[in-house]
Amino acid sequence: MxxxxxxxxxxxxxxxxxxxxxxxxxxxxxxxxxxxxxxxxxxxxxxxxxxxxxxxxxxxxxxxxxxxxxxxxxxxxxxxxxxxxxxxxxxxxxxxxxILLKDDKTYPWIVVRNEAFPRVYQTRQIYKDGSLYFGPYTSVVMVRTLLELVRHLYPLRTCKLNLDAENVAKQKYKRCLEFHMGNCKAPCEGLQKEDEYLQYIEDVKSILKGNINSVIKYLKNRMGELASEYKFEEAEDIKNRINLLSGFQSKSTIVNPKIDNVDVFSFLNDEDSAYVNFLKVQNGAIIQAHTIEMKKRMDEEESELFALAIIELRERFNSTSSEILVPFIPDISLKGVEFIVPQIGDKKKLLDLSERNVKYFRLERLKQEANHTRKPRSYLVLEQAQKDLNLRNLPVHIECFDNSNIQGAYPVAACVVFKEGKPSRKDYRHYNIKTVEGPNDFASMEEVIYRRFKRALDEGSALPQLLIIDGGKGQLGSAMKSITALGLQDRIAVIGIAKRLEEIFYPGDPVPLYLDKNSPSLKLIQHLRNEAHRFGITFHRSKRSKGALVSALDSIPGIGEKTTKALLNEFKSLKGIKEASFEDLKKLVGSAKAKTIKDYFLKEDI
Incomplete structure (x- = not known):
């Protein structure tokens, strides 16, 4: 319900x-x-x-x-x-x-500054000051390549001077080394007309938009004009620019140049993540490409994930394309946008390219994760344990439980966790036994196992591949009652280890397994058992010490629970209270109680 x-x-x-x-x-x-x-x-x-x-x-x-x-x-x-x-x-x-988008970093842009004689440079900050931004680019290398191309093509200034008409007219600035190196035409001294500079900027904008053909066409016309005027050196310079642009274009053009302003999205889904690749195509050239991973948290539908990724990537890359190529129509309608599932031709080739990209991205991610989590020595031991204990799954996550009590007093239990063959101390847990009275280790084990795995099921948290019970057939049987009640008998492998002969017991099997005393599998199990015993005993001693201390203070006439708590918080131990001065006690609990405490310990010493 x-x-x-x-x-x-x-x-x-x-x-x-x-x-x-x-x-x-x-x-x-x-x-x-x-x-x-x-x-x-x-x-x-x-x-x-x-x-x-x-x-x-x-x-x-x-x-x-x-x-x-x-x-x-x-x-x-x-x-x-x-x-x-x-x-x-x-x-x-x-x-x-x-879902968790596994990609939330700041990407570089290329900005054409809104100023006299605009600068062109890389930035990661966007300001609403009228400047024109291109991007974002997923690769800094691509940004640097484009800027290097621009600087080879056009001698643009890189200084931060304010080159408005008034400052240039007053000759406030002098040419710098960039002029002497041929990288700038010194507009700071008025040696370059603003019209010429702005034409360079228009060419740069066209290149950054992917309109390389129009720039090449303009440059070829200009080269012809210069040649007809016998300005062969300037014409040669223009020819070099055309060659650079053509080389850049040949590397980026992969489809029919008539395919313009089109977005391409492909989708790949697996159990834990979804992957989406995005390609931006202008004039037949891919000018942007990016793939994201979406970590699933719920049972999301493919169409829902795909729609969210399309919105995210179009927003991130400022795309306004009215045509989107997809492998299937997502559950989304965008104003003025048409979704197309291409079957043949160059558009189908583009979609195929995007799908190859997303498959390659996923494969690389899986390789990275495998390399990141691979710990050869630990995994060799785990693989041996899987073989020796006849386990269905590699025991990457192992838990071991142990009980501690003295004649039923202060009963506690401890759970230690090993992940990838090593202690995961942040996952260790102590348990106070709540429902069992007297020295009953079997009932205590049944309670603790039920509480641990009932909570795991309620929270949807990960279950261990192997559960180790510190004890023989009786302890193991008690643990299995809870495991069976929770319906986990087919999901978790459970064994018990008896201390005396290091016997390994399986549920329902009266014959124990004996592992070689030098076996790495046995050493791993012993490490878990000893760690659980140490962790449990430490907790039990702490509870016993606090109990004995509280009991000693409770025997002082007129000293109640509230006063006992205050004394312990201040002096930390029975010895600290005993050695405290009358004045220190008086400040904390008053003159009458301080005298009672001092008289009590004085009589105890006698």
Missing amino acids: LDELNPKIDYLRSLVAVLPEDPGVYQYFDESGKVIYVGKAKNLRKRVSSYFNRIPENGKTRVLVKRIRDIKHIIVSSEEDALLLENNLIKKYRPRYN
Whole structure:
């Protein structure tokens, strides 16, 4: 029942009942008021109500619904606006249960500055000052290549001087080394006309927009004019520029030049992530290319993921293309934009190229992850343990449990966790036994195992491949009662290790397994068992010491729980309280109680 899953279900349903049937964005909040999920919908009421009609089948969605405590919504005018707002809110709040875009860095741009004799340079900051920005580019190398090409083609200034007409007329500046090296024509001294400089800038803009053909055509006409005027050196300079541009164009043109201002998106989906490649094509040349990975948090539909990626990439790269090539039509409609699934021809070749890119990107990511997580020595031991213990899965995640008590007093349990063959101390856990009275290790083990894995199921957290119980057949049988009750008997391999002969027991098998005493598998199991024992004993001693201390203070007449707590917080130990001066005790608990405490310890010494 949903009432059992979420105690505030009636309140949440009352919020859903008044939601409009308009497109918009909804946000789910947890108990602390933090945004844990952002979603978009064509019909807000219909979409949000689907979460609260019945218990979700997907485990991650169940955990999400369990944690929702409040709902807020924003109405927008269209589905496209909903997608844009959803994307922006996800990037702003990074909700726990939304997909994670594995790419959120600042990319370089090329800016043509809004100033007299504009500069052209690389930047990562965008200012709304009238300057013209091109990009963003995913490769700094590409930016530098383009800027180097521009500088080879056109002698543009690189200084930060204010070259307005008044300053140039007053001859405030003098030519620099760049002029003498032939990289600048010294507009600072009026040696270059502004009209000529601005023509250079128009050519640069065309190149950055991908309109290389128009620039080449202009330069060829200009070269012809110079040659007819017998200005052969200047014509030679123009010819060199044309050769540079042609070389750059031949590297980037891959399809029919008639394909202009087109976006290409391809999509690849696997169990944990989705990958989307984007190509920007102008005049038959790919001028931008980028691939993103989207880490899935819920059971998102392919079309939903694809739509979100298209919105994100078009916004990031400032694309206004009215034609988008895709492998399938996404669940999105954009104003003035047509989605096309090409079947033949150059457009199909473009889509194929994009799909090759996304497949290569995914393969590279998987290789990187494999290289990053590979720890040869540890994995050799784990592979040997898998073989020796006859396990279905490699035991990358192992947990070991141990109980500690003295004749039933201060019963505790400890869980230690090894990941990739090494202790993961941040995952260690202590447990106070809550439901068992007296020295009953079997019942204590049953309680602790049930609590640990019931919580893991409720939270949708990872389960170990191997569970080790410190004890023989009795302890193992108790643990299996809880494992079976939770339906995990086929998902977690469980073994017990008896201390005396280092016997390995399996559930339901009376015959133990004996591993060679020098076996790396046995050494790993012993390491886990000893670590669990150490961790549990440390916790048990701490509880026992605190219990003995509190008991000693409780025996002092007139000293209650509140005073005991204050004394312990201040003096830390029984010895500290005993050695404290009367004045120190008086400041903390008053004159009467200070005298009582001092008299008590004086009698104890006698």
